[in-house]
Amino acid sequence: MKFTKFAGAVALGATLVMPAFAQDTKVIGVSIPAATHGWAGGMNFHAQEAVKRLEEVYPELDFVLATASDAAKQVNDIEDMVATRNIDALVVLPFESEPLTSPVKAVADGGAWVTVVDRGLSIEGIEDLYVAGDNAGFGKVSGEFMVSAMPEGGKIVAFRGIPTSIDNERVAGFEAAIEGSGIEIIGMEHGNWNRDDSFVVMQDFLSKHAQIDAVWASDDDMAIGILAAIEAAGRDDIQFVLGGAGMKEMIARTRDGDTMIPANVTYPPSMIATAIELTAVGLTSTAPVSGTFVIGSVLVTSDNAAEFYYADSPF
Amino acid sequence: MATAVKNTHTKNMLLDLKIMGPILALIVLVLVGAAMNGNFLSAGNISNVLSRSAFIGIIAVGMTFVITAGGLDLSVGSMAAFIAGLMILVMNGLLPTMGAGWPLVMVGLLTAIVAGTAAGFINGFLITTMRIDAFIVTLGTMGIYRSLVTWLADGGTLSLDFGMRAIIRPIYFDGILGISWPIIVFALVAIIGEVVMRRAAFGRHVAAVGSNDQVARYSSVNVNKVRMMTYVFLGVLVGIATIMYVPRLGSASSSTGVLWELEAIAAVIIGGTMLKGGFGRVWGTIIGVLILSLIGNILNLTDGVSPYLNGAVQGVIIILAVILQRDKKAEG
Numbered sequence: 001m002k003f004t005k006f007a008g009a010v011a012l013g014a015t016l017v018m019p020a021f022a023q024d025t026k027v028i029g030v031s032i033p034a035a036t037h038g039w040a041g042g043m044n045f046h047a048q049e050a051v052k053r054l055e056e057v058y059p060e061l062d063f064v065l066a067t068a069s070d071a072a073k074q075v076n077d078i079e080d081m082v083a084t085r086n087i088d089a090l091v092v093l094p095f096e097s098e099p100l101t102s103p104v105k106a107v108a109d110g111g112a113w114v115t116v117v118d119r120g121l122s123i124e125g126i127e128d129l130y131v132a133g134d135n136a137g138f139g140k141v142s143g144e145f146m147v148s149a150m151p152e153g154g155k156i157v158a159f160r161g162i163p164t165s166i167d168n169e170r171v172a173g174f175e176a177a178i179e180g181s182g183i184e185i186i187g188m189e190h191g192n193w194n195r196d197d198s199f200v201v202m203q204d205f206l207s208k209h210a211q212i213d214a215v216w217a218s219d220d221d222m223a224i225g226i227l228a229a230i231e232a233a234g235r236d237d238i239q240f241v242l243g244g245a246g247m248k249e250m251i252a253r254t255r256d257g258d259t260m261i262p263a264n265v266t267y268p269p270s271m272i273a274t275a276i277e278l279t280a281v282g283l284t285s286t287a288p289v290s291g292t293f294v295i296g297s298v299l300v301t302s303d304n305a306a307e308f309y310y311a312d313s314p315f
Numbered sequence: 316m317a318t319a320v321k322n323t324h325t326k327n328m329l330l331d332l333k334i335m336g337p338i339l340a341l342i343v344l345v346l347v348g349a350a351m352n353g354n355f356l357s358a359g360n361i362s363n364v365l366s367r368s369a370f371i372g373i374i375a376v377g378m379t380f381v382i383t384a385g386g387l388d389l390s391v392g393s394m395a396a397f398i399a400g401l402m403i404l405v406m407n408g409l410l411p412t413m414g415a416g417w418p419l420v421m422v423g424l425l426t427a428i429v430a431g432t433a434a435g436f437i438n439g440f441l442i443t444t445m446r447i448d449a450f451i452v453t454l455g456t457m458g459i460y461r462s463l464v465t466w467l468a469d470g471g472t473l474s475l476d477f478g479m480r481a482i483i484r485p486i487y488f489d490g491i492l493g494i495s496w497p498i499i500v501f502a503l504v505a506i507i508g509e510v511v512m513r514r515a516a517f518g519r520h521v522a523a524v525g526s527n528d529q530v531a532r533y534s535s536v537n538v539n540k541v542r543m544m545t546y547v548f549l550g551v552l553v554g555i556a557t558i559m560y561v562p563r564l565g566s567a568s569s570s571t572g573v574l575w576e577l578e579a580i581a582a583v584i585i586g587g588t589m590l591k592g593g594f595g596r597v598w599g600t601i602i603g604v605l606i607l608s609l610i611g612n613i614l615n616l617t618d619g620v621s622p623y624l625n626g627a628v629q630g631v632i633i634i635l636a637v638i639l640q641r642d643k644k645a646e647g
Contacts, residue, residue: 034465034470035465035469035470035471035569037568037569037570038470038471038472038568040470041468041469041470041471041472042470042471044470045469045470160622163623187618188622189615189622190622190625194570194573195564195566195568195570196563196564196570196571199563199564200367200611200615201615203363203367204360204363204612204615204616205615206359207352207354207355207357207359207360207363207616208352208354208615208616221472224564224566225564228563228564232488233359249474315471
């Protein structure tokens with residue numbers, strides 16, 4: 001295993017010495033999780049678009065894009081980038097925080113610029129730039145919409161994603177925002193950001209509760225499963241379902257005034273593009289880009305939905 | 316003499332428990348569910364649970380034959396996702412020429428059956444003719460189909476055209492006399508599977524091959540053909556399960572059918588089929604599928620258990636159900 005990797009590294013290195021020799025190009029490595037679900041699919045799309053665009057804008061920059069299906073593969077990807085491409089900067093969206101922390105730290109210690117996206121590393125201060133989604137804010141905006149949509153309060157069921165810190169922060173933000181509003185969460189289960197799981201859980205919630213006023217789906221994939229379950233059960237007590245993350249089909253329904261989906265809360269997969277662009281700016285100009293860049297979650301309603309509809313994106 | 320009598324006695328008792336084990340577990344679960352929530356035994360809930368069991372159930376019947384013949388198929392979940400994606404793409408692609416309607420639905424159904432048959436044939440061919448271990452072959456095809464559906468969907472989700480979705484929807488949600496189609500198809504597949512396993516020559520050949528393929532070969536059973544047929548049947552059943560699945564949400568993505576293979580295998584083993592082959596019980600598999608779905612349903616209907624622990628509860632019940640029917644041979 002070691003031998004093949006070494007051999008591959010030598011072969012790759014040999015082919016790649018040429019351009020580096022020819023002129024003083026700088027290489028940016030981009031390491032992201034593979035497109036295993038809708039949001040990640042959108043993130044992959046935006047990463048590729050950003051790389052394509054920046055390669056034209058900055059001829060002196062080279063990009064290496066690697067997608068990993070698990071954390072171990074991502075560690076290998078990053079090691080290979082350092083060994084064979086001698087990257088000047090790394091843009092990484094960690095698959096998981098823990099296993100990626102020390103490999104990314106090694107890259108930073110080697111003198112390369114490090115941009116971390118979305119999921120933070122376990123040790124603070126490794127990265128030069130942190131481009132983060134605002135998970136607590138995502139929950140807060142969702143909760144505030146619930147409160148404004150149901151001024152008299154009501155009974156809701158809430159769906160959680162895969163048990164992670166992202167999920168915990170969102171739920172905590174949501175619960176804080178609805179506190180004291182008269183909105184009561186009568187059921188909360190994990191739908192795992194998955195349509196089928198959410199369909200099944202919603203069917204069971206509908207059996208369990210005779211009256212549900214609204215649903216916090218917290219994700220558009222889950223919202224689709226939930227809507228199908230409500231429709232099949234023929235229940236009309238549910239006034240609306242609030243999804244999240246801004247899937248284009250759901251944004252379109254909000255834009256077109258569907259009363260079941262009155263709003264959406266963004267958690268844009270295009271934040272990877274922000275990270276790549278800022279890194280490119282940092283490498284090619286004197287403009288300072290270090291620090292933390294938090295991308296706020298925005299409430300999308302029928303008024304502004306058209307601005308959040310990306311026709312080409314798969315998500 | 317005395318020891319011999321004693322042995323047969325204990326053996327009979329074990330045999331009884333072996334047969335009764337899964338049924339007892341199912342009864343206990345139903346009682347627990349009914350005690351915990353008044354809606355558990357409502358017609359709506361029972362219909363929901365049976366319908367959602369149909370995907371795994373239909374696949375698990377085929378898996379019973381594969382495992383009884385001494386094989387294994389890890390690719391069924393990915394295969395279902397791939398077939399679902401293919402079915403959606405074909406229907407979307409032909410929509411402009413054929414128009415929305417039942418002829419196009421039939422094309423979709425045919426696509427699923429043909430793709431399932433072909434996928435089963437490929438697994439069977441690699442395992443029997445190329446003599447590669449079933450675990451490795453299906454581990455490989457599992458990865459291949461999962462990647463293919465991700466690639467077809469461009470990392471996102473394949474969605475059936477909205478007009479078509481309205482036409483195809485009744486396949487999951489409608490039925491006869493209030494019994495939905497997935498339940499009817501599941502029941503038919505189960506009954507046919509049980510009859511074939513018990514009464515048909517093929518069922519006995521499958522058990523013979525799984526028990527001892529050398530002896531089966533000397534008894535002029537065409538071992539490779541029997542093995543091949545089990546994989547092809549399983550492929551066809553995955554196609555049928557996909558036909559039930561696609562109308563539900565009208566979409567397929569890389570998260571479709573994840574871990575279906577393990578649920579199907581777990582159901583087969585809970586039902587009393589031996590993982591090492593040689594003995595299969597289709598009705599037991601059905602009980603196993605129902606046990607697995609009921610656990611999830613009961614956990615959703617009650618508040619007592621933290622959702623973080625759902626998997627643990629499921630694991631404990633699977634192991635308990637299998638302990639109840641432990642084989643005497645396992646000890647020696």
